[in-house]
Amino acid sequence: MYSDVPWRLIRSLSRKKERESTKLTVAEGPSVVLSALEAGVELCAVVLTEEFARSGKGHGILEAVAKHPDAGRLFVVSEELYSRMSGTKSPQGAMSLLSFPFRFARGEPGNTWAEALDIVGVDIQDPGNVGTLIRTGACAGASSVIICGQGADPFSPKVIRASAGAIFKTRIIFDDDCINLLRRIHDSGKLIYKAVPRGGIMPWEAGFRSPCTVVLGNEARGLGPEIIELPGDCITVPMPGGTESLNVAMACSALVYEAVRQRTKASDV
Numbered sequence: 001m002y003s004d005v006p007w008r009l010i011r012s013l014s015r016k017k018e019r020e021s022t023k024l025t026v027a028e029g030p031s032v033v034l035s036a037l038e039a040g041v042e043l044c045a046v047v048l049t050e051e052f053a054r055s056g057k058g059h060g061i062l063e064a065v066a067k068h069p070d071a072g073r074l075f076v077v078s079e080e081l082y083s084r085m086s087g088t089k090s091p092q093g094a095m096s097l098l099s100f101p102f103r104f105a106r107g108e109p110g111n112t113w114a115e116a117l118d119i120v121g122v123d124i125q126d127p128g129n130v131g132t133l134i135r136t137g138a139c140a141g142a143s144s145v146i147i148c149g150q151g152a153d154p155f156s157p158k159v160i161r162a163s164a165g166a167i168f169k170t171r172i173i174f175d176d177d178c179i180n181l182l183r184r185i186h187d188s189g190k191l192i193y194k195a196v197p198r199g200g201i202m203p204w205e206a207g208f209r210s211p212c213t214v215v216l217g218n219e220a221r222g223l224g225p226e227i228i229e230l231p232g233d234c235i236t237v238p239m240p241g242g243t244e245s246l247n248v249a250m251a252c253s254a255l256v257y258e259a260v261r262q263r264t265k266a267s268d269v
Helices: 007-012 016-022 030-038 056-067 079-085 127-140 157-162 178-187 248-265
Strands: 024-028 045-049 073-077 094-099 117-122 144-148 171-175 191-195 212-216 233-235
Touching (some): 016 024, 030 056, 117 178, 117 248, 144 178, 191 248
Parallel strands (some): 117 144
Antiparallel strands (some): 024 094
């Protein structure tokens, strides 16, 4: 056990202002910590409770720490001290302190596809939705997941936890200027598909085998007219059941997996 665990610092990182000033964040939960270690993310510290460190999952994390080239310091602390640091209602006994954007000791995640497949989330407010976009992107082999505008911080502990560790398996970017971001993407030659609830082309009509970007909007408002007017095609997930719209994370899954279908069919993986 170490008595100098930076628990006040870790606890403060639930606030965006502290994360921005320190460029540090927290990844909490056994599976998330293990994902960071297995991906080779450079860590500042790993914190385990005494009870968790004695468990089977705890031994797995301790083994991964021993193999990691830059896992930072290891702290094994009491349940009481851990609870002061934890940002969850039901702490699971494992967290890591790390800097962002993430640095990888063994190199950043590689590309799955020969052609780029990017996801852009515009003004996505809910950390759970941002985490699910990231998780979907990682599962589908997206080249990057870009969160832009006034949405949830993609490097917040809540988003990292919601991604279930997938955040360490794809490239994560934040850009507060959505208009210029999408203009740069268009100028690079990538196709742009902007998700709208009605009136767009069908997903199977899109050219997802080419380098492309899927753009999704705010949970309540969708994409604003300033985004719709930019170059690119609008695309709509069909809803024959008559519902008004899909959750943004579900719409992302439907569109991105149509891209996977097209690219797998083309044997481009």
